Amino acid sequence: MQEIKFFSGENIPLELHKTRIVQKLHLVPIERRLEALYEGGFNTFRLTTKDVFLDMLTDSGTNAMSDEQLSAMMRADDAYAGSQSFMRLQKAVEDVLGKKYYLPVHQGRAAENILAKAYVKSGSLIPMNYHFTTSMAHITEHGGKIVELLYDEAYVINSEHPFKGNMNIEKLEEIIRLNTPKNIPFIRMEASTNLIGGQPFSVKNLRDVRALADKYGIRLVLDASLLGENAYLVLKREEEFKNSSLGEIIKTMTDLADIVYFSARKLSSSRGGGICTNDIGIYREMEALIPLYEGFLTYGGISVREIESMAVGLYETLDETVICQSPNYIEYLVNALDKKGVPVIKPAGVLGAHIDAMQICSHIPQSQYPAGSLAAALYLISGIRGMERGSVSNQRDEYGNETYADMELVRLAIPRRVFTLSQIKYVEDRVHWLYLNRELVGGLKFVYEPPVLRFFMGGLEPINDWPQKLMAKFKEDFGDSL
Ligand code: F0G
Numbered sequence: 001m002q003e004i005k006f007f008s009g010e011n012i013p014l015e016l017h018k019t020r021i022v023q024k025l026h027l028v029p030i031e032r033r034l035e036a037l038y039e040g041g042f043n044t045f046r047l048t049t050k051d052v053f054l055d056m057l058t059d060s061g062t063n064a065m066s067d068e069q070l071s072a073m074m075r076a077d078d079a080y081a082g083s084q085s086f087m088r089l090q091k092a093v094e095d096v097l098g099k100k101y102y103l104p105v106h107q108g109r110a111a112e113n114i115l116a117k118a119y120v121k122s123g124s125l126i127p128m129n130y131h132f133t134t135s136m137a138h139i140t141e142h143g144g145k146i147v148e149l150l151y152d153e154a155y156v157i158n159s160e161h162p163f164k165g166n167m168n169i170e171k172l173e174e175i176i177r178l179n180t181p182k183n184i185p186f187i188r189m190e191a192s193t194n195l196i197g198g199q200p201f202s203v204k205n206l207r208d209v210r211a212l213a214d215k216y217g218i219r220l221v222l223d224a225s226l227l228g229e230n231a232y233l234v235l236k237r238e239e240e241f242k243n244s245s246l247g248e249i250i251k252t253m254t255d256l257a258d259i260v261y262f263s264a265r266k267l268s269s270s271r272g273g274g275i276c277t278n279d280i281g282i283y284r285e286m287e288a289l290i291p292l293y294e295g296f297l298t299y300g301g302i303s304v305r306e307i308e309s310m311a312v313g314l315y316e317t318l319d320e321t322v323i324c325q326s327p328n329y330i331e332y333l334v335n336a337l338d339k340k341g342v343p344v345i346k347p348a349g350v351l352g353a354h355i356d357a358m359q360i361c362s363h364i365p366q367s368q369y370p371a372g373s374l375a376a377a378l379y380l381i382s383g384i385r386g387m388e389r390g391s392v393s394n395q396r397d398e399y400g401n402e403t404y405a406d407m408e409l410v411r412l413a414i415p416r417r418v419f420t421l422s423q424i425k426y427v428e429d430r431v432h433w434l435y436l437n438r439e440l441v442g443g444l445k446f447v448y449e450p451p452v453l454r455f456f457m458g459g460l461e462p463i464n465d466w467p468q469k470l471m472a473k474f475k476e477d478f479g480d481s482l
Contacts, residue, residue: 001235001242002320013328016321017417020067027053027383027482030471034380037467041459042376042444044385053383054423056412059326059351063269063416066316069309076304085307086298092311096247096318097224097254099276101283103290104300107273108225108263109134113293114275115221115261118286119185120144127175128188129167130154130196133393135188135223137453147175154196155406157356158346162237165193166205169212176216186219186259192226195389196407198349200233203241203252210256222257225266228317229327229350247318258282268313269416272302326350326416329424333414336428342435345409352413355431357390360438366391368443368463371408377441378410380467381474382430386412393455437473442466
């Protein structure tokens with residue numbers, strides 16, 4: 001592992017890249033931010049970047065691309081079938097992920113759709129460490145159910161456990177026995193478990209899951225969307241791998257899975273996605289679905305330019321200087337907020353810093369969406385766009401009842417190599433101020449609720465005039481500062 005120490009003893013992440021293309025940002029006045037919130041139904045997904053200063057909604061498709069990726073896009077070979085760009089991508093998938101057969105799809109959830117179409121039917125049960133919104137939606141859409149099998153420590157906010165994404169092995173075996181293997185088409189392991197704060201699993205845990213999959217003859221599916229960062233935390237935290245390369249760790253993990261799928265929007269800082277395997281039988285089970293839903297087998301709905309940048313991006317996930325940047329910034333922000341008493345998920349994980357709205361807004365009941373409220377409040381007082389990862393992001397149960405999330409989080413994504421340290425310090429400053437003024441944040445209610453994945457386009461409104469009161473306090477403390 002590469003480490004750079006400062007003579008001063010200060011512990012700050014140092015960038016091993018330089019910025020060559022920049023984009024102007026818009027920090028609009030708080031009055032405009034309030035208007036934008038009303039226009040966007042108090043849902044940060046519905047804000048436009050004209051009104052957003054730091055876009056910390058997601059790392060999906062927002063990681064900075066490298067000069068090598070951009071230049072590769074220029075040589076893209078435009079062909080419907082058999083393009084050379086695709087051949088290069090296929091080779092990258094084999095070199096990096098160790099899988100010979102690759103099915104291209106336009107993004108991660110498209111892979112989930114294909115997997116569900118191929119393997120999930122009414123009565124199917126999919127055990128997983130934890131769900132991701134779209135993975136669960138595709139399984140339930142096809143008549144299946146999921147069961148989440150994390151250890152209890154995964155739900156402890158202030159923890160030092162290095163691998164909160166581990167699957168509970170004892171429970172997994174119990175579930176397999178109870179439901180019988182024939183009803184379990186696959187076990188799903190998600191790298192850097194997104195919705196519990198970007199928390200990794202250990203290779204040891206994945207090996208234990210593999211052993212049970214073998215014992216009961218069940219396929220093991222790895223969601224590798226955040227595999228690079230999971231591998232980086234294995235390098236930092238799992239003794240056995242402290243002298244390994246990222247490439248060795250990634251291969252060790254993918255070798256354990258029968259099927260690996262990913263969102264290239266995350267994994268390779270590009271667009272696109274894929275499903276890969278070394279089993280020709282598995283490949284054939286899904287092959288016909290690609291031209292039907294995605295596009296011909298040598299592009300799968302991805303533009304050839306993106307295919308080129310994806311191939312280069314996959315190789316770049318082997319570079320520690322690329323992969324370490326986001327987790328190191330996250331660690332910096334998490335530690336800084338923690339020092340100020342702001343409840344954040346610990347230890348720092350990947351993807352972003354995760355703020356615990358359940359604690360910060362303990363005065364807001366879950367029926368009024370504490371995480372949604374806090375995300376809206378943070379945007380109002382800072383122009384920072386985070387993402388609600390709580391009950392708004394949950395789906396209703398089969399009877400249409402509200403289900404409350406295990407955690408109410410506001411996720412502040414830190415895409416790879418996008419922000420500067422002074423911007424991260426601004427985040428720290430404004431989140432701290434909001435924490436000290438948390439009593440002024442109030443609840444939200446739905447006024448428009450789409451039936452599927454409601455968090456994307458749903459519309460909410462504040463239960464009273466709390467946004468106006470929060471704005472007044474901001475102006476009192478900050479005067480005419482943006
Ligand atoms: N799996 C995981 C673990 C993800 O984080 C995502 C997307 C997907 C699958 C679906 O991939 O977006 O390419 O269709 N996560 C994004 C996020 C949306 O913001 O966390 P996709």
